[in-house]
Amino acid sequence: MSGRILICGASRGLGLGLVRAFVEAGWEVLAVVRELRPASPLDALRTRHPQALQVIACDLARLDAASTIEAALHGRRLDCALFNAGVYGPGHQDPRQALFDDVGQLFLANAVAPIRLAQCLADQVADGGVIAFMSSQMASLTLARAADMPLYGASKAALNSLLRSWQAQLPRLPWSLLALHPGWVRTDMGGEAAPLSVEQSASDLRQVILDQLGRRQCAFLDHQGQSLPW
């Protein structure tokens, strides 16, 4: 099938890989980036797919990001909305050294902004569609794998918590609401030692998202569609 997807955080890494995976599969893609850099890989992709790929420039952490995106949609309905943008936070990852600016930025970018955007844009997502967030296995309190990156892990746990709170506020789920773990992927954030390529992870995640169309469930899934404990 094909449809229309919004992908936030599309300038590089997994977001860019997901834009490529969906547009090459015949989907219409609205790609949100902080700024469109001329001669960037996203710009080249847009030149190759001028009808199918639209780029929207906005900083997702801004309070007016949802209205910027909504204006760019011009009333078009989305089959999927994928909130992928994220940051690692301070390199030291040490709560004892954490400053208000670092931690405020981290939790805003990774947890509050994606949920706020999704809540503001949810009416644009078709019944039976998918609203997905790029979480991480580091978010799982049960697995407790974030010892090496506790601040980052806490920000993703906060994302999952906000997602579950939103689910609990809804009388029924009109769409699937997903927290996704992409695997450990070779990107600027994942580093060169990561075992998964962007292409592999993006291809897997595309399939996971497609499989969730029409299911109207809330789930925490890895890139192979396996459930993770919250």
Ligand SMILES: NC(=O)c1ccc[n+]([C@@H]2O[C@H](COP(=O)([O-])OP(=O)(O)OC[C@H]3O[C@@H](n4cnc5c(N)ncnc54)[C@H](OP(=O)(O)O)[C@@H]3O)[C@@H](O)[C@H]2O)c1
């Ligand atoms: N790589 C992994 O192994 C891994 C594992 C688990 C989870 N994840 C998650 O997967 C997602 C993508 O990771 P990645 O590895 O592709 O990271 P990345 O290479 O560092 O890319 C991060 C993306 O997020 C965008 N972004 C960050 N803050 C933004 C903002 N305020 N407004 C607009 N865009 C913003 C960046 O845009 P700019 O280019 O403008 O900075 C960039 O496109 C993140 O949420 C990450 O936490 C990654």
